[in-house]
Amino acid sequence: MTTHSSGDRPRVLVLGAGYAGLTAALRLAPHARVGLIDPGHRFTERVRLHELAAGVRPDVSHPLSGFLHPEGIEHIAARATAIDPAGRVVATDDGRRLPYDRLVYALGSRTAPAGERAHTAHTAETAADLSKRLQDGPGSVAVVGGGLTGIEFAAELAEARPEWRVSLHSEGGVGSGFSPRARDHVLGVLRARGVRIEEGRRIEDPGSADADEVVWAASMVPNAELAAAAGLPLDSSGRVRVDGTLRSTVYPEVYVAGDAAAASSARAGALRMACATAMPMGSHTAASIISELRGRGPRTFDYGYLIQCVSLGRRDGLVQFVRPDDSPRDRFLTGRLAARVKEQVVRSTVGVLRTAARRPWAVPLVPGMS
Template identity: 65%
Template sequence: MTKQRVVVLGGGYAGMTAALRLAPYARVTLVDPDDRFTERVRQHERAAGRPEVTHSRARLLHGTGVEHLAARATALDADARTVRTDSGRTLGYDRLVYALGSHTDPRGAGERAFTAESPEALHKRLLDGPGRLAVVGGGLTGIEMAAEIAEAHPRWEVRLLTGGQIGGGLSTRGRAHVRTVLGRLGVRVEEGRRIADAQGVDADAVLWTAAMRAAGGLAHDAGLDTDPLSGRIRVDAALRSVSHPDVYAAGDAAAARSPRAGALRMACATALPTGAHAAGAIIAESRGAEPGPLSFGYVIQCVSLGRRDGLVQSVRADDTPRERVLTGRPAALVKEQVVRSTLRIMKLTARHPGAVRWIPGMG
């Protein structure tokens, strides 16, 4: 039988996982303009000075049969099942995996404003000379950025501004440890500070880590049903678009749910399992079977607090915190292994596609 044509838009954690899982069963074209895969979960390390957080995409895909088209998708025609790219190529597909991820709204243009997706530019600014850095957003990304930069650049005055309390999803013990470490690193935490844009922040540099939004413009323009607030594609239990079932969404682009976890948040922890499930659902369809629902539950939250400290927060399947935590150097080591495991799983999936069942939380 002729293999299905599957186009995967986006080469992040979800897109790469989907492409590698599908490789033996379909003719897969991965559309992403970058010839290197970025470990997005290490962006705080890159901002602080780590020299490299990317890997050769060609090496990761070598021997899999996946075609990488180094281009940007510019238009999607969901009725004609075609994708137009800025390389001049138009790709037809039988199934599409939409995994274009998310971005942070900088809330203020200008030389002072940075986002978590621009770590190189932020690092260059940090090297230009000491000053005052305001990190806006008290979630896990903001916490990691503030701690990492304060540790690596002690001459900078670092503040963490948040409208609520820092680490809102952490337990009392977990939040207390975060406060202790940030205090030790000299980070001043200002809670209850709702910031409209960078213009209202008195600082030499402003780093936005809040207000994440899915890169759903292409989907919206194509007529797919998307959530107006988050930009995420509305999907059924199998991750098919509710308006165009030939399109699957994965990662931050999908408004996905599971019975155990409820609504999934944007994170690497959900990108790998949704990418793997979208691929598995397409394989099931190709065999004439009805795809099953996504089965996923959270296990832990891992937070870097510089290079020598961290927090591993035990959580229930729905991501609510338990009181059990691991802190200090042991937590930092666990966090590092968790980060490394994402790349290990991808490399293993390239050789053994069934390895995706080892992704934490699936099953």
């Protein structure tokens, strides 16, 4: 690796302190001078935001300082405003211009806008505001989106806030990625919680959901605007194009990890946006950069799915076993056992990050990591 920054170790900048970015930064810390650029001071467990919305948990975030104690990581509490990939410089909103030898773009995703009246809808990102609003009940709340996020929001709200009438709306089938029997279980639990399910109707705008409050969980969009402005090509979904090693197809010094990457693998095909894929991608980008530091080339990203987990309130859940390409198998777990497995999986994400902070060499030993 040819370096252009001062000091005896190469400079790696990581944009974003989410699942992918934090994993990459922690694993890189012993090998490079890492600058983690993120305006926030807390790591949010996005996979728990439905619990925050329902009031099950008062907080689902952790101080970044609790992870960033390894020598070699500097938290740059600013927002990246521009990338100059030719000059290998990132500009921030506090006026700095930060050089890098390698860049990890891990700015994640956000809930897609909900039509012209987007300001009237709650999203996962506004879970804390939704929790406060639900304290003023009773009333009706419509969850729009029949994927994993929508299912978890509907189930959690119905169980924790029985004074609210909850409905779940999906353009296609709710839980369509599950096996038929597993999907039947999900629908049965939702109906038992009093959730009204409406399938086969596309809701374009929150105002047409006919509810006092609307939770928009219909789709996600990548935070790729900064990459596009820098000249990094995007695919048709708006994610940054990468090669098999997760490097930009035009700027090999730039790696992209997490939801913003249009990543694929031989076993899984095109990867969906998820914590389950973000952390392995973050680990892989770090491993590839470390390999480059040692005079070898970057590694090809190899990933295959194992399970899909969804919580159905605090006492039930579904663990769907899947093939490496994410298609459902016939096997699945339900009930309290599935709820416990889902909780353990969620806890393990923070556990892996804490392991990466203390023993980064152990991260590849975690199943699914490289």
